[in-house]
Amino acid sequence: MSLKYTKEHEWVRVEDDVATIGITTYAQEQLGDVVFVELPEIDAEVEAGNEFAVVESVKAASEVYSPVGGTVVEVNEDLAAKPGLVNEDAEGEGWFVKIKLADPDELDELMDARAYKAYVDTLS
């Protein structure tokens, strides 16, 4: 399926019942150079709308909120050595976590690419 987006600038891509989550290209542009990403533990339970990760740029730390709830099944280990992947490929190689969805209906609350782009256009 294609990506879905939140107003807090996270994206989610669902395959079967697993959601891959990251921050958007717009978000990484706003943050600048990413130097550290704190990710949850495997098996951690996350809730939609709650903080599950922290992304640190040279300047500041920012919370990342989960678009959906569920159980963390995988985290992007490459970000430990190469946090810059978030800048290079935010919506691809720079993904944060994979979550086994608790309630697939939560996806209906999210924006599609067109709606997200329209939303971002209102911010600048």
Next chain:
Amino acid sequence: MSSSPPSDIRRTPLYSLHAELGAKFVPFAGYDMPVQYKAGIMAEHRHTRAAAGLFDVSHMGQVVLHEAEPALALEKLVPGDLQALKPGAMRYTMFTNENGGVLDDLMVLRRETDLFLVVNASRKADDIALLRASLGGVRIEYLEDRALLALQGPQAVAVANRLLPGVARMGFMTGANFTWNSHVIFVTRSGYTGEDGVELSIPNSQADAFARELLAQPEVAPIGLGARDSLRLEAGLCLYGNDLTPETTPIEAGLAWTISKRRRAAGGFPGDAVIQKQLALGPARKRVGIKPAGRAPARDHTKILAGGAEVGEITSGGFGPSVDGPVAMGYVAAAQAVSGTALDLEIRGKSHPATVVPLPFTPHRYAKI
């Protein structure tokens, strides 16, 4: 969003140039300032250490004290030895309060007939009020009509010398007048990055044209406040409001070197008794360099623990692009203020190991003349 700022936000004479260069603006001390340009903080930081970076620091306060003996008068407010300054020489000192705490840190330069001061943007109104209230008989002139640029990095002086021949002969921590386009630019060989460089005080009306000419030099790139902060942190230099406050003394901050033998003995500045006592007995806590062991940056207000007990907090912390890892400074109890001491930093509820290290993180490369 509206294109004109709220009326209480000020702009420097270089605002349009920053906007043209693609700056991202942040409010800082009442000014709309560039935090970074298109290159980003990391690239701007590295460019400054490799070549030359141009900073707009026009928000800082430039103040001139006129009087027969301005050095003698100002010594009532600061512990720095200003009478020992020869004309053209500059010194780093701080305004202190009755408890020996720091009200602001500043540069003081003695000229033939006056003293030239550069104070922090966030403190300039209070500093000027303090000067007016305390220095009867001294005429205090706030140079609102002058911008302040900093050109910093290993190639900064060569570039400045190209536009202002003679700058390269200036000694470190000295100042002199130069002429550009028939306007006087007051230059000091100083800065806030740990690199060689100059700060240039120039009439507001000439600042844009002069900055553009500097930027036209192949070595020069514009640098925002983001990299200014990471550069000074790696250089172990204090940021007022974080590392220096009314609750910290110059001695706790490791700035005893700014107080001469004569002034230590004679006192005669606010808080002199507290400072003299700390000089004699050692302060109960000290500012130190702190290197987190992992990759997680420890920001200001991060709790510092030793053996499970809280011993202080981080006052400046972030990522050091030249160090390529997190770097921090903070205050710890004297017992822990020894290089090599193991500490724990509490970041988002988790304990992260760290070590007390000597400052600076990046060796200073000031001019040796």
